[in-house]
Amino acid sequence: MLVCGTAVGQSPPAASPGTARDLLAAFKGLVGLEARFHEEKRLALLAAPLISDGRIYFLAPDHLTRQVTSPSPGRTTIDGTTVSFEDERGRHTMSLSDNPVARLLVLSFEEILAGDATALSRAYEVTLRAGPDGSWSLLLKPIVEPLSQLVAQIEVNGRGRTIDRMLLREVGGDQTLTTFSSVNTARHFSAEERGQIFPTSRP
Amino acid sequence: MTRRDRWVVLGGAITLAVLATYAVLQLRVSTDISHFLPGADEARLAEISTQLAHSTLTRTVILSLEAPTPEESLSAARQLADALRPNPEIARLRVGPPDGFAEASYRLLFPHRYQLLFEHPEQEWPAMLTSEGIAAAASKLKLELLSPTGILLERIAGKDPLLAFPSLLERLEAVNSGALRVEDGQYLSQDGRHAILFVETKHSPFDGAVQAPFLEQVQAAFTRVNQDHGAALVLEQSSLSRYAVASEKIIRQDINRISGVSTLAIALLFLLLFRSARILVLSFVPLLFGIAAGIAASMAWFGEIHGLTLAFGSTLIGVCVDYPIHFLNHHSLIPSPDGPRGTLRRIRWALVLGAGTTLAGFVGLAGTTFPGMRELALFASAGIVAALAATYWLLPPLSAAVPPRVALHQACAEAAGRLLRLGAAHRRQLALLPLAALVLCAFGLPRVRWSDDLSGLNRIDEGLRREDERVRSEVSRMDSSRLIVAAAANDAQALAINDRIQEAMTEARSAGELGGFSSLHSLLFSEQLQARNTAARLANLANGERVIDGFAALGFRPEALADFSRELAGPAPGPLTLTEVLQSPLGDLVRPFRADLGQRVGLVTLVRDVSDAEAIRRRLAPIEGAYYFDQEEFLARTYGRYRRRTLEVVSLGILVMFGTVFLKYRRWRPTLAAGLPALVASATTLAILGLAGVVTNVLHVVSLLLVLSAGEDYAVFLIESASEPRFLNASAVSIALCCFATVLGFGLLGLSAMPALRAIGMTTGIGVLISLVLAPTALLLLPKVEPAP
Numbered sequence: 001m002l003v004c005g006t007a008v009g010q011s012p013p014a015a016s017p018g019t020a021r022d023l024l025a026a027f028k029g030l031v032g033l034e035a036r037f038h039e040e041k042r043l044a045l046l047a048a049p050l051i052s053d054g055r056i057y058f059l060a061p062d063h064l065t066r067q068v069t070s071p072s073p074g075r076t077t078i079d080g081t082t083v084s085f086e087d088e089r090g091r092h093t094m095s096l097s098d099n100p101v102a103r104l105l106v107l108s109f110e111e112i113l114a115g116d117a118t119a120l121s122r123a124y125e126v127t128l129r130a131g132p133d134g135s136w137s138l139l140l141k142p143i144v145e146p147l148s149q150l151v152a153q154i155e156v157n158g159r160g161r162t163i164d165r166m167l168l169r170e171v172g173g174d175q176t177l178t179t180f181s182s183v184n185t186a187r188h189f190s191a192e193e194r195g196q197i198f199p200t201s202r203p
Numbered sequence: 204m205t206r207r208d209r210w211v212v213l214g215g216a217i218t219l220a221v222l223a224t225y226a227v228l229q230l231r232v233s234t235d236i237s238h239f240l241p242g243a244d245e246a247r248l249a250e251i252s253t254q255l256a257h258s259t260l261t262r263t264v265i266l267s268l269e270a271p272t273p274e275e276s277l278s279a280a281r282q283l284a285d286a287l288r289p290n291p292e293i294a295r296l297r298v299g300p301p302d303g304f305a306e307a308s309y310r311l312l313f314p315h316r317y318q319l320l321f322e323h324p325e326q327e328w329p330a331m332l333t334s335e336g337i338a339a340a341a342s343k344l345k346l347e348l349l350s351p352t353g354i355l356l357e358r359i360a361g362k363d364p365l366l367a368f369p370s371l372l373e374r375l376e377a378v379n380s381g382a383l384r385v386e387d388g389q390y391l392s393q394d395g396r397h398a399i400l401f402v403e404t405k406h407s408p409f410d411g412a413v414q415a416p417f418l419e420q421v422q423a424a425f426t427r428v429n430q431d432h433g434a435a436l437v438l439e440q441s442s443l444s445r446y447a448v449a450s451e452k453i454i455r456q457d458i459n460r461i462s463g464v465s466t467l468a469i470a471l472l473f474l475l476l477f478r479s480a481r482i483l484v485l486s487f488v489p490l491l492f493g494i495a496a497g498i499a500a501s502m503a504w505f506g507e508i509h510g511l512t513l514a515f516g517s518t519l520i521g522v523c524v525d526y527p528i529h530f531l532n533h534h535s536l537i538p539s540p541d542g543p544r545g546t547l548r549r550i551r552w553a554l555v556l557g558a559g560t561t562l563a564g565f566v567g568l569a570g571t572t573f574p575g576m577r578e579l580a581l582f583a584s585a586g587i588v589a590a591l592a593a594t595y596w597l598l599p600p601l602s603a604a605v606p607p608r609v610a611l612h613q614a615c616a617e618a619a620g621r622l623l624r625l626g627a628a629h630r631r632q633l634a635l636l637p638l639a640a641l642v643l644c645a646f647g648l649p650r651v652r653w654s655d656d657l658s659g660l661n662r663i664d665e666g667l668r669r670e671d672e673r674v675r676s677e678v679s680r681m682d683s684s685r686l687i688v689a690a691a692a693n694d695a696q697a698l699a700i701n702d703r704i705q706e707a708m709t710e711a712r713s714a715g716e717l718g719g720f721s722s723l724h725s726l727l728f729s730e731q732l733q734a735r736n737t738a739a740r741l742a743n744l745a746n747g748e749r750v751i752d753g754f755a756a757l758g759f760r761p762e763a764l765a766d767f768s769r770e771l772a773g774p775a776p777g778p779l780t781l782t783e784v785l786q787s788p789l790g791d792l793v794r795p796f797r798a799d800l801g802q803r804v805g806l807v808t809l810v811r812d813v814s815d816a817e818a819i820r821r822r823l824a825p826i827e828g829a830y831y832f833d834q835e836e837f838l839a840r841t842y843g844r845y846r847r848r849t850l851e852v853v854s855l856g857i858l859v860m861f862g863t864v865f866l867k868y869r870r871w872r873p874t875l876a877a878g879l880p881a882l883v884a885s886a887t888t889l890a891i892l893g894l895a896g897v898v899t900n901v902l903h904v905v906s907l908l909l910v911l912s913a914g915e916d917y918a919v920f921l922i923e924s925a926s927e928p929r930f931l932n933a934s935a936v937s938i939a940l941c942c943f944a945t946v947l948g949f950g951l952l953g954l955s956a957m958p959a960l961r962a963i964g965m966t967t968g969i970g971v972l973i974s975l976v977l978a979p980t981a982l983l984l985l986p987k988v989e990p991a992p
Contacts, residue, residue, distance in 0.1 A: 041348065045357065150354060
């Protein structure tokens with residue numbers, strides 16, 4: 001799952017980042033972000049891909065909300081190390097600190113947006129492929145077990161501070177492609193919006 | 204001194220040395236409150252309470268380490284754990300879930316997931332496997348796969364499309380983390396400020412000899428770690444052992460202080476009246492024998508001595524010192540022409556009668572089912588017998604044949620005698636004393652307020668209590684003093700009871716009778732419930748065809764569910780047992796829920812926010828082997844029984860006392876004269892406490908035994924010497940001296956920081972003073988005393 005695509009209010013294309021740290025440093029100044037996402041999961045379990053659409057919101061440094069509008073409404077909120085799921089069945093909260101694999105997976109996207117190179121490099125070998133037109137590809141290869149037994153690679157593509165798509169390849173061959181559009185990397189949230197979009201889930 | 208005397212003295216010295224050495228070397232002080240619970244044969248709750256007092260729950264010390272950042276807290280906690288781990292007193296030390304916890308949970312629980320799925324398998328399995336149920340399960344799996352954590356499910360979804368294992372993990376998570384987070388494999392409070400360590404000790408929290416040095420070692424280890432962190436760390440703890448060690452420290456300090464000051468005061472009084480260092484030293488000989496014999500007897504019989512027993516033993520100073528006072532006082536004032544032995548022969552019956560009636564009271568205590576009471580009875584009885592024996596055999600050979608005559612002593616005796624005779628000559632006025640006492644009783648006794656609250660006996664340090672509460676609130680949301688116990692002969696039976704408790708508590712929670720509960724049932728069902736789940740699963744899901752068809756209709760590939768089908772076709776696994784869980788890495792998680800109850804096993808359900816304990820009790824009543832246990836309430840009930848029993852013993856003691864005196868005199872008048880003043884003095888003491896607004900407890904009642912004994916001793920001495928004015932003078936000053944010595948000892952106990960000691964001190968201090976005042980009224984029942992020569 002990840003962000004971005006056609007950017008809204010984004011800054012003019014910057015020069016290609018030289019290293020992954022340069023790229024992540026550029027993300028560090030991000031205060032808020034909103035984007036639409038379209039996700040396709042291709043799993044061996046299912047004959048057809050699982051498709052979902054919705055919006056993603058990020059509030060630095062550690063609030064992330066994934067609002068699904070289709071196929072059925074639901075919301076996932078990450079607040080620090082607590083993640084809560086809400087859908088038609090109700091609300092369920094889980095501590096990521098109790099589940100190191102889930103934590104690494106769920107927080108990795110948040111760590112990119114927060115420009116936390118140190119946190120990323122603890123779990124992944126991070127490499128950057130820069131294109132001539134300011135585009136880039138960030139490759140994350142898990143280096144810690146049991147994450148490395150599940151995930152083969154995460155590839156994040158973008159331009160400047162905008163993420164266009166993210167591809168997660170699993171060891172077993174399943175993969176998830178998330179594409180982002182209408183990316184607003186200068187999103188400011190009012191106090192009311194913060195309360196609505198990022199409800200606190202910490203006890 | 205004759206040759207025989209020398210042998211007697213030598214034998215006495217050896218006996219004292221042996222007793223004292225044994226007492227000092229073997230002394231182990233306990234503050235285990237279970238000592239003061241009724242014996243195991245009285246009530247099963249008492250058994251449970253006693254065993255829980257030594258269970259994993261109570262032996263666990265929780266350490267909370269705070270640092271400026273969570274990272275530093277975790278690092279300091281690791282350092283502290285490394286420093287503590289080699290400590291031989293530590294049975295287990297946990298800083299986080301065991302390594303490989305998730306993998307171990309999977310290996311242990313996944314094969315048994317279908318057996319551990321439903322509370323009501325006969326209804327829930329068929330409901331899940333209807334066409335609608337299967338469709339709902341498939342939709343649920345799709346939704347879960349869509350979530351950010353869906354990748355974690357993909358690994359098991361092919362084998363477990365019904366998501367039985369994840370639902371089991373959700374229950375496990377509730378038991379595992381409680382109120383704590385896990386950060387880098389370590390426990391951290393929810394606010395991220397405190398790293399938490401669980402330290403299980405090998406010995407009971409009430410074993411002060413082990414726990415005091417252990418707590419010091421923990422503190423020393425923390426000090427070293429804190430130095431490495433620039434003194435930026437704060438350590439807080441929660442453990443029963445801290446209360447126990449703190450109580451023991453207060454008791455020891457008070458006893459040292461009180462014994463020291465009372466000994467000094469008594470010494471000054473003796474030097475003033477007798478002007479003889481020899482007499483002063485001699486007066487302490489029976490006292491030393493009494494205490495050494497009391498401790499030695501308790502250690503030999505019980506293996507340890509309770510702090511309260513030891514504290515009560517210090518009151519023996521007041522009682523045992525009476526015997527040498529009577530002898531030395533009589534010998535100094537009116538020495539027998541036959542020497543010290545002659546003096547002793549003259550007063551021996553009064554001494555024996557006094558000690559005998561005191562013993563009768565204490566022996567009654569031995570008949571109770573409270574181990575602490577029995578210990579108290581043994582301590583006091585051994586002490587009194589030893590002190591009397593030392594007075595009888597050792598003091599005469601050690602005393603001067605002709606003691607020095609001290610003018611002040613003689614003047615005091617004459618003044619006391621005159622006062623006594625004045626009272627005896629004016630019987631109407633003397634009768635005003637008991638009358639006034641009875642008026643006090645009429646007003647005061649109805650105001651006596653009894654409290655059986657444990658906090659009335661033990662002083663809980665406020666700072667410790669608040670720290671304890673802070674740490675506990677970081678770790679668990681469950682009440683620390685209320686729980687439900689499933690008690691049975693073995694684990695399997697206890698688990699069956701635990702199933703029923705779970706059902707009852709689920710209903711109780713729905714009814715708002717409690718806020719929540721945590722039970723081993725979340726992880727493990729009884730063999731019967733597991734078997735019912737297996738039977739219901741086999742009846743409704745012999746193979747996976749219907750499920751696979753239902754899932755295929757919603758887009759799942761049937762071939763991806765082949766493992767699911769294969770497993771269903773195989774044999775069902777046997778039941779998962781508590782032993783298997785205990786031996787797995789999940790054992791640490793489960794251990795606090797299990798307690799050895801002697802011959803039985805107890806499984807504990809922790810509860811929180813109980814609003815209707817009676818309703819919970821009613822729900823548990825039909826479940827044999829299920830007990831709702833509120834520690835504070837139970838102890839209050841127990842102390843109530845203890846107090847009532849003691850009152851019965853005191854009443855019996857009064858009868859025995861009258862009987863013993865009657866055996867000696869064979870007449871009612873001297874019998875009543877010996878007993879009534881003591882009886883009225885005891886009642887008046889209680890009345891004064893009531894009028895003063897003192898809330899009385901069991902130790903006030905126990906102390907009344909001493910008041911009765913002392914009062915009766917005073918009266919007996921007056922009766923024994925009433926016929927001879929010279930002897931009456933000596934007896935008058937004797938009982939005054941005894942009273943002052945007792946008041947000095949007990950009055951200081953009344954200043955103790957420990958409410959238990961204060962209760963003893965106030966009761967006996969007031970009681971013996973009133974006994975002294977009322978003692979002359981014994982003469983009202985005797986023929987008129989002759990005027991002084």
